[in-house]
Amino acid sequence: xxxxxxxxxxxxxxxxxxxxxxxxxxxxxxxxxxxxxxxxxxxxxxxxxxxxxxxxxxxxxxxxxxxxxxxxxxxxxxxxxxxxxxxxxxxxxxxxxxxxxxxxxxxxxxxxxxxxxxxxxxxxxxxxxxxxxxxxxxxxxxxxxxxxxxxxxxxxxxxxxxxxxxxxxxxxxxxxxxxxxxxxxxxxxxxxxxxxxxxxxxxxxxxxxxxxxxxxxxxxxxxxxxxxxxxxxxxxxxxxxxxxxxxxxxxxxxx
Numbered sequence: 001x002x003x004x005x006x007x008x009x010x011x012x013x014x015x016x017x018x019x020x021x022x023x024x025x026x027x028x029x030x031x032x033x034x035x036x037x038x039x040x041x042x043x044x045x046x047x048x049x050x051x052x053x054x055x056x057x058x059x060x061x062x063x064x065x066x067x068x069x070x071x072x073x074x075x076x077x078x079x080x081x082x083x084x085x086x087x088x089x090x091x092x093x094x095x096x097x098x099x100x101x102x103x104x105x106x107x108x109x110x111x112x113x114x115x116x117x118x119x120x121x122x123x124x125x126x127x128x129x130x131x132x133x134x135x136x137x138x139x140x141x142x143x144x145x146x147x148x149x150x151x152x153x154x155x156x157x158x159x160x161x162x163x164x165x166x167x168x169x170x171x172x173x174x175x176x177x178x179x180x181x182x183x184x185x186x187x188x189x190x191x192x193x194x195x196x197x198x199x200x201x202x203x204x205x206x207x208x209x210x211x212x213x214x215x216x217x218x219x220x221x222x223x224x225x226x227x228x229x230x231x232x233x234x235x236x237x238x239x240x241x242x243x244x245x246x247x248x249x250x251x252x253x254x255x
Contacts, residue, residue: 001025004078004252005037008070009245010199010228014039015078018046030255031060037255040195043071045078048093051085055092055099059194066095067140069202069231073109073247076101081249096140104244113139113203113241116210120168127162128155135211139241141193142173143207147215151179151187160191176204180217187225199228206241209233 001024004015014030014037027042029035039060046054055075057065072092079085080103088103100112117138125132125144134144144163148154154177163175175191188208190201205224212218213235221234231245 002254003037004082005039005250006074006078006247007250008073008200008202008247009226011070011201012039013071013074014042015074016042016044017084018044027058028060028062040198043075045075047084051087051089052091052093053079055094061194063194065141065194067203069111069113069206069243070200072099072101072111073245076103076109077247094140108244108246110242110244113206113243115240123168125163125166127159135214137207137210139203139206141203142169142171143176143204144173145176145178145208145211147178147180149179151177151189154189156189156191156197160197164191164193174201174204176208178208180212183218185223185225186212189227200226202231202243205231205233206243209235210241
């Protein structure tokens with residue numbers, strides 16, 4: 001089976017074009033970084049006609065994600081670069097709805113991530129004897145954003161797995177720690193549900209901007225500085241969230 005390995009700021013994916021979902025694909029084995037191709041997840045891209053494509057996301061632990069912002073940018077360029085679709089605009093059908101993408105002239109991709117959805121509001125979480133106040137945001141998948149004074153002091157590898165499985169999250173949750181550096185710049189690190197620590201998270205960046213806006217910390221847009229680089233997130237009051245960032249093919253092959 002042919003595959004293409006892609007990266008969205010270090011959040012990496014194995015992309016496969018398939019007429020039917022997941023046939024012959026072992027996501028856990030493929031994502032293994034020692035015995036497989038290595039990735040945070042496998043994305044199955046299925047043409048639906050015209051500029052419409054189904055995007056199915058399987059995490060490295062075998063669970064299925066409803067939505068992934070970084071993967072959506074990779075999929076848009078994969079479609080265009082591998083001759084699966086014509087033009088610069090593609091509509092990706094996910095479990096959380098249709099995501100609209102546009103490939104920009106500089107090679108970045110802008111994605112209409114839709115409007116944030118109601119979740120649990122402000123909640124208190126606990127890990128390692130510490131309490132954290134979190135803003136919860138749904139971007140088609142669940143996020144809990146925790147603002148801190150010093151992100152370098154965050155023990156993400158220790159706190160993340162505990163917070164992901166908090167009893168308030170029956171379907172688990174993505175966990176973001178964020179430090180506001182200026183009104184237009186936020187440093188964020190993420191523990192992704194089903195993956196662990198990743199270099200970047202598109203939906204998490206959108207959730208972080210939304211949570212910061214709720215607290216009056218930023219205006220309509222901000223640069224979200226991640227371990228793997230920066231995403232640029234914009235949201236007009238009460239409107240959709242727009243994400244812009246890079247996506248690149250690392251290699252392709254056959255497995």
